[in-house]
Amino acid sequence: MLRVFVQAFRTPDLRQKLLFMLGIIVLFRLGSNLPTPNVDVEAVQICSDQALEEEGFGLYGLLNLFTGGALLNLAIFALGIIPYITSAIIFQLLTVVIPKLETLKKEGPSGQAQITQYTRYLTIGLALLQATTLVTLAESGQFFPGCPQEIVADNSVGSLALMVLVMTSGTALVMWMGELISDRGVGNGMSLLIFTQIVASVPGMFWNIQLTRGWGIFALVLAVALVVVALIVYVELSQRRIPVQYAKRMVGRRMYGGSSTYIPLKINQAGVIPVIFASSLLYVPMLWAQFNQESAWAAWVAEHFQRGDHPIYLAFYFLLIVGFAFFYVSITFNPKDVSDNMKRYGGFVPGIRAGRPTEEYLTYILNRITSAGAIYLGLVALLPLMAFNIINPGMGMAFSNTFGGTSILIMVGVGLQTVQQIEGQLQQRNYEGFLK
Amino acid sequence: MTLVLSILLVITSVLLLVLILMHKGKGGGLSDMFGGGMTASVGGSSVAERNLDRLTVAVGLVWFACIVALGLIL
Numbered sequence: 036m037l038r039v040f041v042q043a044f045r046t047p048d049l050r051q052k053l054l055f056m057l058g059i060i061v062l063f064r065l066g067s068n069l070p071t072p073n074v075d076v077e078a079v080q081i082c083s084d085q086a087l088e089e090e091g092f093g094l095y096g097l098l099n100l101f102t103g104g105a106l107l108n109l110a111i112f113a114l115g116i117i118p119y120i121t122s123a124i125i126f127q128l129l130t131v132v133i134p135k136l137e138t139l140k141k142e143g144p145s146g147q148a149q150i151t152q153y154t155r156y157l158t159i160g161l162a163l164l165q166a167t168t169l170v171t172l173a174e175s176g177q178f179f180p181g182c183p184q185e186i187v188a189d190n191s192v193g194s195l196a197l198m199v200l201v202m203t204s205g206t207a208l209v210m211w212m213g214e215l216i217s218d219r220g221v222g223n224g225m226s227l228l229i230f231t232q233i234v235a236s237v238p239g240m241f242w243n244i245q246l247t248r249g250w251g252i253f254a255l256v257l258a259v260a261l262v263v264v265a266l267i268v269y270v271e272l273s274q275r276r277i278p279v280q281y282a283k284r285m286v287g288r289r290m291y292g293g294s295s296t297y298i299p300l301k302i303n304q305a306g307v308i309p310v311i312f313a314s315s316l317l318y319v320p321m322l323w324a325q326f327n328q329e330s331a332w333a334a335w336v337a338e339h340f341q342r343g344d345h346p347i348y349l350a351f352y353f354l355l356i357v358g359f360a361f362f363y364v365s366i367t368f369n370p371k372d373v374s375d376n377m378k379r380y381g382g383f384v385p386g387i388r389a390g391r392p393t394e395e396y397l398t399y400i401l402n403r404i405t406s407a408g409a410i411y412l413g414l415v416a417l418l419p420l421m422a423f424n425i426i427n428p429g430m431g432m433a434f435s436n437t438f439g440g441t442s443i444l445i446m447v448g449v450g451l452q453t454v455q456q457i458e459g460q461l462q463q464r465n466y467e468g469f470l471k
Numbered sequence: 472m473t474l475v476l477s478i479l480l481v482i483t484s485v486l487l488l489v490l491i492l493m494h495k496g497k498g499g500g501l502s503d504m505f506g507g508g509m510t511a512s513v514g515g516s517s518v519a520e521r522n523l524d525r526l527t528v529a530v531g532l533v534w535f536a537c538i539v540a541l542g543l544i545l
Binding site for chain 1: 477480481483484485487488491492494495527531534535538539541542
């Protein structure tokens with residue numbers, strides 16, 4: 036592990052990529068701590084400290100974690116990448132529904148680029164909407180219920196509009212940073228940015244436990260977290276290998292093929308994306324409830340969703356994760372394409388005929404593996420949360436969110452992915468070295 | 472002073488939004504998670520693209536400076 040990093044920094048090409056990524060992350064963190072103009076920093080500080088200690092900050096808490104505390108600080112990057120994720124989900128779901136988008140998607144890379152472009156436009160729209168909500172709530176004092184401080188310095192329409200504008204362009208900037216990382220850095224920009232934000236809040240939370248609960252509980256939580264991490268790494272790396280045999284063929288005077296390989300099917304083919312999607316989607320009802328607070332619907336949402344440990348909320352969360360896992364796998368792995376490709380190059384799975392039977396076989400295996408993977412994802416996301424609530428109720432939602440499965444899953448998943456990508460790039464460069 | 476900075480901030484914010492939207496979402500973000508890694512960045516960026524990058528960074532810096540300055544005044 037360490038050797039990989041040392042080698043990575045010795046490779047000039049990779050070093051540049053890593054440094055670029057780190058630079059962007061530093062900028063991103065800086066922006067996440069820089070308050071929006073017209074916000075009374077001290078008042079916000081008092082209120083957010085109070086809010087973090089209180090119960091009932093459930094979904095906001097998770098959202099706050101995803102933005103690395105930027106949301107509660109009303110920073111310029113308060114919205115983080117959440118608008119982008121929401122808009123990406125919306126477009127992915129729409130491609131199934133709207134025929135025009137589907138044809139665009141089938142067009143290949145150019146159509147995909149067009150969809151990405153639409154996604155970016157929608158991101159700005161959503162950012163504008165959410166920033167407006169946020170600023171309105173902050174201005175009317177509902178953002179921190181029960182905190183008497185005035186957190187907005189100047190209540191005039193112009194100043195408020197300025198805040199909205201700054202937050203919106205901040206979100207656009209975050210989006211661009213993510214794209215830059217994907218383009219010129221290592222790994223996937225969006226997931227790395229979420230990773231950064233979660234990792235940024237974890238040490239503080241750990242220390243907080245030690246301060247408030249003493250060393251005993253601290254050690255217990257640390258041990259549980261380590262075990263969960265080990266389990267997650269184990270499952271993330273496990274895969275089912277489907278053997279593939281290639282027929283020998285003669286091209287001219289040379290013999291090709293005849294090798295046997297395998298198709299690796301990961302148990303958790305979807306990675307962390309279902310978890311990210313599910314948690315961002317669960318935020319939507321909250322957002323909606325903010326607009327009309329008096330309705331019965333809003334009261335229902337507040338009662339069942341805000342706390343983050345209500346059974347209905349947990350059930351919804353689980354179902355969404357399972358659903359998204361299947362959805363995402365169906366997008367990334369197409370059994371028909373795979374079996375067609377195998378057929379073209381003379382490959383077959385031993386004991387199964389090429390073409391349609393192979394496709395059916397692959398689908399069958401994929402469905403079964405994904406069922407296990409999806410249930411695993413859902414359980415890991417929920418179990419630590421429930422366990423902590425049973426062992427020690429009243430730990431505070433901020434706590435459960437940090438050490439709940441969601442954040443650990445994202446941290447481990449994205450970390451693993453990134454290290455694997457770095458390793459892959461290293462192999463590209465040092466291949467001769469391995470052969471010697 | 473606050474007024475001048477605010478006006479400058481409004482202008483740079485809008486500019487920043489427009490400039491970022493002008494970028495091609497190069498295999499950007501989630502859709503490349505979705506595409507399954509088929510978006511290999513073909514070739515380097517064009518001259519226009521590089522200029523756009525520079526312009527965006529410049530505007531971003533002014534935007535940042537404005538926010539910091541406003542924060543210090545308040």
